[in-house]
Amino acid sequence: MSAMIDIVFLLLVYFILTFKIEPLEAHMTVNLPSPSTVPGQPPPVLLEVKILPDRYVLNGVGLTLDTVERTIDDLTRDDRSQTLIIKVGLNAKQHQLISLLDRCEKLDLENLNVLTLKY
Amino acid sequence: MRKASDLEIETPITSMIDIVFLLIIFFVVTSTIQKEAIDRDLQLAKSHYTDPANLEGSKVIINVRAGPSITVGMQRLDLHNLKVMLRKLKNKETPIVIRAAGGMTYSEVDLVMAAVGESGMTRIRLAASAEN
Known part of the structure; x- marks a missing residue:
């Protein structure tokens, strides 16, 4: 029987070594512009956040992530279903977008549209 | 003349060992396929x-690294092949999860997002690490 126990031990060692805990991931839902190349009607702009490599710009005012969150919180207190347009600069980093989406999730905002700035 | 200890080793369990080996091979093959759907080295x-x-x-997981280097499942794709693959999907409501590295420049992620959008897919999600 010892040979079989050896094999069973091998199996056990193999599964212990290869076992990996599933990583926890958050999946954030965003809306993208429609694929049509014809420029459509510009959406009614309620709230617009630009993400630039060094700062966030909310309705024309440069802010940090924390101040953006606070301002959006104040502006959307009555209506969390408001549309937020996030315009991301080409040189911005992905984690800046994710951080902003994360804060929006914290504020229960649902209508998040991601557009790309062509600069 | 054989000793008693020699006879003990010759218990007929070879067929069972064969089966256990088959099991090992099965697990080796299946576990590697499962692991490849998610690029674990990617820093979200x-x-x-x-x-x-x-x-x-059921969802399509697109792993994106700087370059942009795109992998879906075990397959490495370029932007054109990604579009071709997504256009073949019948259900345009299938969630698409874009796992882009956090340190990437957005312009590279935008190329992938644009390709996904152009393929007519409507449900797009951006992945982030939820581990604190």
């Missing part, structure tokens, strides 16, 4: 407030 941006998502279920 961290989220603190979003609830963790269920990784199971």
